[in-house]
Amino acid sequence: MLFHVRMDVKIPHDLPSAEAAEIIAREKTYSHELQRSRKWRHIWRIAGEYANYSIFDVTDNTELHEILSGLPLFKFMDIEVTPLLRHPSAIREDDT
Amino acid sequence: MLFHVRMDVKIPHDLPSAEAAEIIAREKTYSHELQRSRKWRHIWRIAGEYANYSIFDVTDNTELHEILSGLPLFKFMDIEVTPLLRHPSAIREDDT
Amino acid sequence: MLFHVRMDVKIPHDLPSAEAAEIIAREKTYSHELQRSRKWRHIWRIAGEYANYSIFDVTDNTELHEILSGLPLFKFMDIEVTPLLRHPSAIREDDT
Amino acid sequence: MLFHVRMDVKIPHDLPSAEAAEIIAREKTYSHELQRSRKWRHIWRIAGEYANYSIFDVTDNTELHEILSGLPLFKFMDIEVTPLLRHPSAIREDDT
Amino acid sequence: MLFHVRMDVKIPHDLPSAEAAEIIAREKTYSHELQRSRKWRHIWRIAGEYANYSIFDVTDNTELHEILSGLPLFKFMDIEVTPLLRHPSAIREDDT
Amino acid sequence: MLFHVRMDVKIPHDLPSAEAAEIIAREKTYSHELQRSRKWRHIWRIAGEYANYSIFDVTDNTELHEILSGLPLFKFMDIEVTPLLRHPSAIREDDT
Amino acid sequence: MLFHVRMDVKIPHDLPSAEAAEIIAREKTYSHELQRSRKWRHIWRIAGEYANYSIFDVTDNTELHEILSGLPLFKFMDIEVTPLLRHPSAIREDDT
Amino acid sequence: MLFHVRMDVKIPHDLPSAEAAEIIAREKTYSHELQRSRKWRHIWRIAGEYANYSIFDVTDNTELHEILSGLPLFKFMDIEVTPLLRHPSAIREDDT
Amino acid sequence: MLFHVRMDVKIPHDLPSAEAAEIIAREKTYSHELQRSRKWRHIWRIAGEYANYSIFDVTDNTELHEILSGLPLFKFMDIEVTPLLRHPSAIREDDT
Amino acid sequence: MLFHVRMDVKIPHDLPSAEAAEIIAREKTYSHELQRSRKWRHIWRIAGEYANYSIFDVTDNTELHEILSGLPLFKFMDIEVTPLLRHPSAIREDDT
Numbered sequence: 001m002l003f004h005v006r007m008d009v010k011i012p013h014d015l016p017s018a019e020a021a022e023i024i025a026r027e028k029t030y031s032h033e034l035q036r037s038r039k040w041r042h043i044w045r046i047a048g049e050y051a052n053y054s055i056f057d058v059t060d061n062t063e064l065h066e067i068l069s070g071l072p073l074f075k076f077m078d079i080e081v082t083p084l085l086r087h088p089s090a091i092r093e094d095d096t
Numbered sequence: 097m098l099f100h101v102r103m104d105v106k107i108p109h110d111l112p113s114a115e116a117a118e119i120i121a122r123e124k125t126y127s128h129e130l131q132r133s134r135k136w137r138h139i140w141r142i143a144g145e146y147a148n149y150s151i152f153d154v155t156d157n158t159e160l161h162e163i164l165s166g167l168p169l170f171k172f173m174d175i176e177v178t179p180l181l182r183h184p185s186a187i188r189e190d191d192t
Numbered sequence: 193m194l195f196h197v198r199m200d201v202k203i204p205h206d207l208p209s210a211e212a213a214e215i216i217a218r219e220k221t222y223s224h225e226l227q228r229s230r231k232w233r234h235i236w237r238i239a240g241e242y243a244n245y246s247i248f249d250v251t252d253n254t255e256l257h258e259i260l261s262g263l264p265l266f267k268f269m270d271i272e273v274t275p276l277l278r279h280p281s282a283i284r285e286d287d288t
Numbered sequence: 289m290l291f292h293v294r295m296d297v298k299i300p301h302d303l304p305s306a307e308a309a310e311i312i313a314r315e316k317t318y319s320h321e322l323q324r325s326r327k328w329r330h331i332w333r334i335a336g337e338y339a340n341y342s343i344f345d346v347t348d349n350t351e352l353h354e355i356l357s358g359l360p361l362f363k364f365m366d367i368e369v370t371p372l373l374r375h376p377s378a379i380r381e382d383d384t
Numbered sequence: 385m386l387f388h389v390r391m392d393v394k395i396p397h398d399l400p401s402a403e404a405a406e407i408i409a410r411e412k413t414y415s416h417e418l419q420r421s422r423k424w425r426h427i428w429r430i431a432g433e434y435a436n437y438s439i440f441d442v443t444d445n446t447e448l449h450e451i452l453s454g455l456p457l458f459k460f461m462d463i464e465v466t467p468l469l470r471h472p473s474a475i476r477e478d479d480t
Numbered sequence: 481m482l483f484h485v486r487m488d489v490k491i492p493h494d495l496p497s498a499e500a501a502e503i504i505a506r507e508k509t510y511s512h513e514l515q516r517s518r519k520w521r522h523i524w525r526i527a528g529e530y531a532n533y534s535i536f537d538v539t540d541n542t543e544l545h546e547i548l549s550g551l552p553l554f555k556f557m558d559i560e561v562t563p564l565l566r567h568p569s570a571i572r573e574d575d576t
Numbered sequence: 577m578l579f580h581v582r583m584d585v586k587i588p589h590d591l592p593s594a595e596a597a598e599i600i601a602r603e604k605t606y607s608h609e610l611q612r613s614r615k616w617r618h619i620w621r622i623a624g625e626y627a628n629y630s631i632f633d634v635t636d637n638t639e640l641h642e643i644l645s646g647l648p649l650f651k652f653m654d655i656e657v658t659p660l661l662r663h664p665s666a667i668r669e670d671d672t
Numbered sequence: 673m674l675f676h677v678r679m680d681v682k683i684p685h686d687l688p689s690a691e692a693a694e695i696i697a698r699e700k701t702y703s704h705e706l707q708r709s710r711k712w713r714h715i716w717r718i719a720g721e722y723a724n725y726s727i728f729d730v731t732d733n734t735e736l737h738e739i740l741s742g743l744p745l746f747k748f749m750d751i752e753v754t755p756l757l758r759h760p761s762a763i764r765e766d767d768t
Numbered sequence: 769m770l771f772h773v774r775m776d777v778k779i780p781h782d783l784p785s786a787e788a789a790e791i792i793a794r795e796k797t798y799s800h801e802l803q804r805s806r807k808w809r810h811i812w813r814i815a816g817e818y819a820n821y822s823i824f825d826v827t828d829n830t831e832l833h834e835i836l837s838g839l840p841l842f843k844f845m846d847i848e849v850t851p852l853l854r855h856p857s858a859i860r861e862d863d864t
Numbered sequence: 865m866l867f868h869v870r871m872d873v874k875i876p877h878d879l880p881s882a883e884a885a886e887i888i889a890r891e892k893t894y895s896h897e898l899q900r901s902r903k904w905r906h907i908w909r910i911a912g913e914y915a916n917y918s919i920f921d922v923t924d925n926t927e928l929h930e931i932l933s934g935l936p937l938f939k940f941m942d943i944e945v946t947p948l949l950r951h952p953s954a955i956r957e958d959d960t
Contacts, residue, residue, distance in 0.1 A: 001252045001253055002140060002253070003253075003275070003335075004140065004142075004149050005336065011939075012301050012302075013876055013879070013939065013940070014302075014876075014878075015301070027185075028184075028185050031185045032185065032187055035185075035186070035187045035188070036187065042188070042191055043183045043185060043186050044098060044100065044151075044180040044181065044182070044183055044186075044191075044192075045180065045181050045182065045183040045184070045929060046100075046178055046179075046180065047178075047179040047180065047181055047867075047925045047928050047929045047932070047945050048179075048869065048928065048929060048932040048933075048943040048944070048945040049943060049945075050933075052183055053100050053178070053180065055140075060193050060252075060277075061193055061194070061195075061275040061276060061277045061335045062277040062278065064275070064335050064336065065277050065333060065335045065336060068335070068336040069336075069338075075299075075301065076301070079336040079337060080336070081274075081275060081335050081336040081337075082142055082143075082149070082273075083142075083143040083195070083253040083256070083273060083275055084140040084141065084142065084143065084149065084253060085140065085141050085143055085252075085253045085254040085257050086140070086141065086254065087139045087140055087141040087148055088124075088141070089123075089124050089127045089128065089131075089139060090131070090139050090140075091128055091131045091132065092131070092138070095138055095140075096140075097924045097925055098925070099719075099925075099947070101720065107267075108685050108686075109204050109207070109267065109268070110204075110206075110686075111685070141257060143195075143253045143256050143257045143260070143273050144197065144256065144257060144260040144261075144271040144272070144273040145271060145273075146261075156865045156924075156949075157719045157865055157866070157867075157947040157948060157949045158949040158950065160719050160720065160947070161717060161719045161720060161949050164719070164720040165720075165722075171683075171685065171722075172685070175720040175721060176720070177719050177720040177721075177946075177947060178945075179867070179925040179928070179945060179947055180925060181924075181925045181926040181929050182926065194332060196332065196334075196341050203459075205396050205399070205459065205460070206396075206398075219377075220376075220377050223377045224377065224379055227377075227378070227379045227380070228379065234380070234383055235375045235377060235378050236290060236292065236343075236372040236373065236374070236375055236378075236383075236384075237372065237373050237374065237375040237376070237449060238292075238370055238371075238372065239370075239371040239372065239373055239387075239445045239448050239449045239452070239465050240389065240448065240449060240452040240453075240463040240464070240465040241463060241465075242453075242459075244375055245292050245370070245372065247332075274334055274335075274341070275334075275335040275336075276332040276333065276334065276335065276341065277332065277333050277335055278332070278333065279331045279332055279333040279340055280316075280333070281315075281316050281319045281320065281323075281331060282323070282331050282332075283320055283323045283324065284323070284330070287330055287332075288332075289444050289445055290445070291445075291467070291527075293528065300493050300494075302494075303493070348385045348444075348469075349385055349386070349387075349467040349468060349469045349527045350469040350470065352467070352527050352528065353469050353525060353527045353528060356527070356528040357528075357530075363491075363493065363530075364493070367528040367529060368528070369466075369467060369527050369528040369529075370465075371387070371445040371448070371465060371467055372445060373444075373445045373446040373449050374446065386524060388524065388526075388533050395651075397588050397591070397651065397652070398588075398590075411569075412568075412569050415569045416569065416571055419569075419570070419571045419572070420571065426572070426575055427567045427569060427570050428482060428484065428564040428565065428566070428567055428570075428575075428576075429564065429565050429566065429567040429568070429641060430484075430562055430563075430564065431562075431563040431564065431565055431579075431637045431640050431641045431644070431657050432581065432640065432641060432644040432645075432655040432656070432657040433655060433657075434645075434651075436567055437484050437562070437564065439524075466526055466527075466533070467526075467527040468524040468525065468526065468527065468533065469524065469525050469527055470524070470525065471523045471524055471525040471532055472508075472525070473507075473508050473511045473512065473515075473523060474515070474523050474524075475512055475515045475516065476515070476522070479522055479524075480524075481636045481637055482637070483637075483659070483815075485816065492781050492782075494782075495781070540577045540636075540661075541577055541578070541579075541659040541660060541661045541815045542661040542662065544659070544815050544816065545661050545813060545815045545816060548815070548816040549816075549818075555779075555781065556781070559816040559817060560816070561658075561659060561815050561816040561817075562657075563579070563637040563640070563657060563659055564637060565636075565637045565638040565641050566638065578812060580812065580814075580821050587747075589684050589687070589747065589748070590684075590686075603857075604856075604857050607857040608857065608859055611857075611858070611859045611860070612859065618860070618863055619855045619857060619858050620770060620772065620852040620853065620854070620855055620858075620863075620864075621737060621852065621853050621854065621855040621856070622772075622850055622851075622852065623675075623733045623736050623737045623740070623753050623850075623851040623852065623853055624677065624736065624737060624740040624741075624751040624752070624753040625751060625753075626741075626747075628855055629772050629850070629852065631812075658814055658815075658821070659814075659815040659816075660812040660813065660814065660815065660821065661812065661813050661815055662812070662813065663811045663812055663813040663820055664796075664813070665795075665796050665799045665800065665803075665811060666803070666811050666812075667800055667803045667804065668803070668810075671810055671812075672812075673828045673829055674829070674908060675829075675851070676908065676910075676917050699953075700952075700953050703953045704953065704955055707953075707954070707955045707956070708955065714956070714959055715951040715953060715954050716866060716868065716948040716949065716950070716951055716954075716959075716960075717948065717949050717950065717951040717952070718868075718946055718947075718948065719946075719947040719948065719949055720947075724951055725868050725946070725948065727908075732769045732828075732853075733769055733770070733771075733851040733852060733853045734853040734854065736851070737853050753850075753851060754849075754910055754911075754917070755771070755829040755832070755849060755851055755910075755911040755912075756829060756908040756909065756910060756911065756917065757828075757829045757830040757833050757908065757909050757911055758830065758908070758909065759907045759908055759909040759916055760892075760909070761891075761892050761895045761896065761899075761907060762899070762907050762908075763896055763899045763900065764899070764906070767906055767908075768908075771911075773912065780877050780878075782878075783877070829911045832911050832912065833909060833911045833912060836911070836912040837912075837914075843875075843877065843914075844877070847912040847913060848912070849911050849912040849913075
């Protein structure tokens with residue numbers, strides 16, 4: 001089941017830079033694992049912003065929330081979730 | 097080059113239903129052709145809304161606009177475009 | 193799987209009143225059937241507005257969209273969907 | 289009498305983590321008591337957000353405010369209240 | 385129990401003026417009755433707008449909705465309801 | 481002359497609690513005096529929020545501003561003022 | 577007593593042009609009279625918009641509303657009123 | 673003197689298409705003349721929208737308004753004007 | 769050439785009060801000089817807010833920006849500029 | 865390929881002024897280089913605001929993001945990107 005997610009990252013400017021770097025490194029590892037498992041199906045950077053649009057393919061709302069709330073950057077993000085489904089005009093078979 | 101597009105369709109309630117049906121049928125054909133050419137890479141329905149999120153893969157802004165302004169439903173749509181690029185954490189090779 | 197849905201109804205003032213009444217009657221029957229099947233788990237009127245908050249319990253996003261887009265009043269509604277899950281502090285066993 | 293409440297939690301990043309943990313523990317106990325008394329009738333987590341939708345069943349506006357302003361996390365929350373009533377299409381007898 | 389209500393009136397410009405006048409006359413009678421019963425406790429015009437702020441004193445949410453949805457101008461209004469209670473600094477005894 | 485005022489209080493979480501308590505105590509005294517003089521005619525708590533709706537009866541805009549800017553909590557408030565007048569449908573004689 | 581007023585004019589495109597012209601002519605006469613009486617102290621066009629910022633000098637909120645609701649274009653305007661007073665840094669004697 | 677202008681065109685769907693085409697043709701001629709006179713210095717289409725960003729170089733606010741309110745499509749446009757000036761980091765000599 | 773300016777002042781609560789007082793004193797002097805030169809033509813306090821509406825009469829956009837960015841409080845202000853011109857219904861000769 | 869970019873700068877008031885000055889100096893150098901390479905084609909200050917409108921001419925979305933995310937002030941900016949293309953009414957040959 002697919003979900004569209006927008007994530008906006010806002011790291012406080014007074015967070016020590018070593019702490020920020022460590023969180024960002026863990027974020028990357030965490031994202032790689034979920035992409036390899038095919039649960040985090042797409043991730044695109046939004047031009048000019050510290051933000052991304054992503055597509056998740058999960059079993060249900062609970063699994064989606066566990067993934068998102070487990071993001072190392074979760075407490076510094078604004079997240080907006082939109083449930084998706086197959087569009088009646090879609091022709092790809094592997095996109096739902 | 098990838099673009100994220102949200103389309104919200106608002107057909108006036110006093111448009112004759114035959115006219116609406118004819119436009120929607122042309123819209124579907126138009127979308128199929130662009131999906132087959134791989135320019136309209138993804139299209140997903142947003143749950144509960146007459147709206148979609150789409151991903152376009154085009155040569156430049158001009159081509160994107162020609163495609164969008166050529167949509168048979170264009171005059172009944174609100175369209176919002178966001179330029180995308182490869183995310184530094186992305187692992188898929190075929191997603192940019 | 194639970195979803196929170198807000199529906200705002202805006203019937204155009206120039207819609208013939210017999211046509212409006214017929215749609216509203218079909219809406220009521222449609223809602224009753226879905227409530228009896230337990231898919232439309234809750235529906236509450238918002239005080240002072242022609243609007244409701246509802247909770248749906250469906251298999252997936254696709255089923256939710258089929259239900260909502262099948263509403264006789266669908267074309268006269270603004271609909272906003274929010275995916276829900278069990279809250280870690282919840283104590284009821286029958287509420288997810 | 290039913291009320292729909294949305295709560296968004298925003299804990300300042302510079303709050304000592306022990307202090308945050310202690311407040312969150314008290315919040316959970318407080319919520320459990322109100323759920324057991326049936327005043328806090330439903331609580332659902334919103335997917336991807338540190339937020340919930342809740343339904344309260346209280347005697348009047350004053351009782352609702354006492355409950356909400358007594359939340360240990362109250363000063364770190366944005367709260368939005370909407371008064372509800374039985375929907376004319378509702379069929380459940382135990383939902384008002 | 386007190387509620388704060390804002391009403392914004394938007395009469396379509398193509399509504400026949402006799403029809404509009406008849407609705408407005410009924411609105412006035414309706415409001416007078418409710419004010420005399422003390423359920424519509426206050427009504428003030430907002431300077432420069434076709435709008436009012438009102439305070440209602442009703443038994444519960446259901447009664448409030450019955451009053452508001454029965455307004456002859458209801459279908460031409462945007463209505464926003466806010467539940468009120470006695471303020472801890474209030475000194476008047478007759479204002480809750 | 482009547483004015484409708486909404487006040488939202490936002491006390492910074494890092495303000496020492498003794499300092500906050502002292503300001504709040506002065507606020508209460510200040511409000512009591514203005515209520516007794518009948519200039520602060522109504523004050524109601526908004527359910528679930530650290531906010532109030534108030535009605536002021538003052539000589540002119542200048543007096544209103546002197547009262548509001550003199551509030552001990554003024555620098556921690558968002559304030560929104562709306563000028564009111566007698567509504568053509570009002571029946572109370574003592575409400576303008 | 578001074579008030580700042582923003583007026584945005586939105587004339588429906590299907591209003592007969594003779595009817596529109598007649599209303600606009602009456603609007604101009606009405607404005608001239610109020611400017612001559614010094615109640616409508618300033619009126620400026622906003623560049624690029626069918627809108628104006630105005631300053632009114634009236635006895636009270638009631639007089640302001642009578643003037644604004646008497647505008648021939650009133651039903652085609654969005655109006656926003658802000659009460660003003662002498663600024664503590666102002667040096668002009670004739671501007672309050 | 674430079675101004676940044678955003679224009680959004682919204683032609684009512686029930687405007688006869690011949691009338692729309694005639695207005696659009698006049699708009700193009702009007703724009704060409706102003707571009708040739710160098711008053712309308714830049715015009716760019718916004719991808720996916722019936723809208724443009726433009727830069728005008730005019731003598732003053734009055735000239736800008738005369739140009740914009742003279743647009744054949746003016747009554748079907750939302751226009752937003754922002755005054756510009758030379759940026760302290762700019763290096764081009766011909767861009768102010 | 770006239771410009772309408774709204775200024776909202778937001779002084780951080782942790783700015784030392786002596787520093788704030790010194791800035792505010794310089795702001796007042798700065799404003800007095802500009803008012804005496806007739807460039808800052810009007811300034812009015814907005815009732816209930818730490819904000820003002822002002823009218824500036826300057827040679828061009830550049831001069832306006834130099835004045836505004838030179839305000840001692842500039843870094844603690846939100847500023848919104850609107851270009852004005854003579855209204856076609858205005859009768860005063862000295863107001864453009 | 866052209867992009868319209870709005871940048872709003874918000875430097876935290878508690879950033880040491882030497883640090884701020886150093887970043888701003890690097891920002892200027894960075895901007896000069898990109899303007900000389902013709903990638904940053906236009907930059908204009910917005911009157912009254914610490915903000916600019918800019919036009920970039922880049923190969924693709926990726927290059928645009930590299931430029932913007934490399935801005936020394938990037939972490940203190942809100943940035944909004946809009947893809948542009950040649951307007952059908954444009955007459956300049958050197959403006960796309």
